[in-house]
Amino acid sequence: MATVVTVTSGKGGVGKTTSSAAIAAGLAKAGHRTVVIDFDVGLRNLDLIMGVERRVVFDFVNVITGEATLNQALIQDKRIDNLSILAASQTKDKDALTEDGVEKVLQELADTGFEYIVCDSPAGIEKGATMALHFADHAIIVTNPEVSSVRDSDRILGILQSKSKRAKEGGKVAEHLLVTRYDPDRVDQGEMLSKEDVCDILAVDLIGVIPESKAVLKASNTGVPVILDAESDAGQAYDDAVARFLGEERPMRFVDLKKRGLLSRMFGGD
Amino acid sequence: MGFFGLFGGQKKNSASQAKERLQILISHERQNRQGPDFLPAMQQEILSVVKKYVEIRDDQVNIRLDQQGDASVLELNVILPER
Numbered sequence: 001m002a003t004v005v006t007v008t009s010g011k012g013g014v015g016k017t018t019s020s021a022a023i024a025a026g027l028a029k030a031g032h033r034t035v036v037i038d039f040d041v042g043l044r045n046l047d048l049i050m051g052v053e054r055r056v057v058f059d060f061v062n063v064i065t066g067e068a069t070l071n072q073a074l075i076q077d078k079r080i081d082n083l084s085i086l087a088a089s090q091t092k093d094k095d096a097l098t099e100d101g102v103e104k105v106l107q108e109l110a111d112t113g114f115e116y117i118v119c120d121s122p123a124g125i126e127k128g129a130t131m132a133l134h135f136a137d138h139a140i141i142v143t144n145p146e147v148s149s150v151r152d153s154d155r156i157l158g159i160l161q162s163k164s165k166r167a168k169e170g171g172k173v174a175e176h177l178l179v180t181r182y183d184p185d186r187v188d189q190g191e192m193l194s195k196e197d198v199c200d201i202l203a204v205d206l207i208g209v210i211p212e213s214k215a216v217l218k219a220s221n222t223g224v225p226v227i228l229d230a231e232s233d234a235g236q237a238y239d240d241a242v243a244r245f246l247g248e249e250r251p252m253r254f255v256d257l258k259k260r261g262l263l264s265r266m267f268g269g270d
Numbered sequence: 271m272g273f274f275g276l277f278g279g280q281k282k283n284s285a286s287q288a289k290e291r292l293q294i295l296i297s298h299e300r301q302n303r304q305g306p307d308f309l310p311a312m313q314q315e316i317l318s319v320v321k322k323y324v325e326i327r328d329d330q331v332n333i334r335l336d337q338q339g340d341a342s343v344l345e346l347n348v349i350l351p352e353r
């Protein structure tokens with residue numbers, strides 16, 4: 001049976017799609033057959049981040065409604081053999097996502113032999129987001145070290161713990177905290193919540209910390225998941241997070257203060 | 271850490287204020303979440319009953335469910351207008 005990994009956050013623009021693309025590419029690179037699904041119906045973007053926007057003919061909703069077969073809609077990544085993408089519909093609305101329809105597609109993906117199904121959740125707590133997390137085995141909670149993002153993450157945790165299929169059947173979705181857009185300098189200045197603070201408040205285990213990084217915009221400009229930019233700090237941080245997800249132990253990198261001179265420290269310059 | 275940060279005189283920084291505010295807010299929101307499904311509807315009804323007798327604003331009635339050992343305690347605070 002395939003493992004469903006939902007990337008979610010509540011708040012918009014915190015890095016879900018960036019993380020979904022990176023994590024899916026990382027799992028596939030590690031040798032696991034992986035598909036990444038865009039649940040942001042009406043506002044698809046995963047196709048752009050994955051660099052397959054010109055190859056989308058059919059989408060997730062077409063498969064649910066039977067207008068296309070799964071095979072017609074799946075886009076095989078050209079860089080990584082094990083990786084496929086299922087785009088979101090641009091024209092339909094989120095009501096097209098029915099529980100039965102989503103379950104049927106997930107089941108078919110599992111039957112086809114995918115080991116990991118990564119679901120890129122839309123922002124909010126409406127239909128698209130609740131559908132994306134309903135069938136989750138694992139949830140990756142993407143959180144920025146900022147008050148509204150942390151609060152929204154806690155709301156999503158509440159939904160996972162009460163409304164997901166696993167919760168309703170008396171089980172539990174495995175929760176992982178991914179802190180993104182982290183700036184160790186600002187944490188040191190007392191201007192930004194630290195990773196420990198966020199972890200304490202949400203009481204979820206930390207799977208990774210992704211630094212605020214120029215590499216992310218560059219990756220999205222070129223349609224390459226940032227994890228494939230192996231030189232970059234964000235790419236390496238995602239690589240560590242995926243390794244941890246797969247059970248490896250790795251120290252957190254890019255979380256400490258960059259070395260600065262004593263003078264600039266004393267006078268608070270940058 | 272600026273010049274004054276290095277030599278004591280610690281003022282509470284904004285990150286620790288964020289943490290404090292979040293801890294209070296989230297513990298409150300979690301408590302509400304764990305309450306029974308009928309709680310919001312019951313709050314509304316209690317509010318409308320109170321309003322039948324005294325003129326108050328919505329935010330002058332505070333209803334919360336607290337856990338005390340094995341028992342749940344429903345706490346109702348109504349701020350009555352001055353007469």
Ligand SMILES: Nc1ncnc2c1ncn2[C@@H]1O[C@H](COP(=O)(O)OP(=O)(O)OP(=O)(O)O)[C@@H](O)[C@H]1O
Pocket residue numbers: 009011012013014015016017018019040121122123180181182210211212213214216217220234
């Ligand atoms: N680690 C990072 N460093 C710098 N910029 C980042 C980082 N992570 C994400 N971003 C930027 O933040 C913006 C939002 O990212 P992304 O689209 O992944 O968020 P999202 O949570 O999927 O948004 P939405 O809620 O709209 O779906 C993008 O411009 C992206 O380039």
Ligand SMILES: [Mg+2]
Pocket residue numbers: 016017018040045121122
């Ligand atoms: Mg997104």
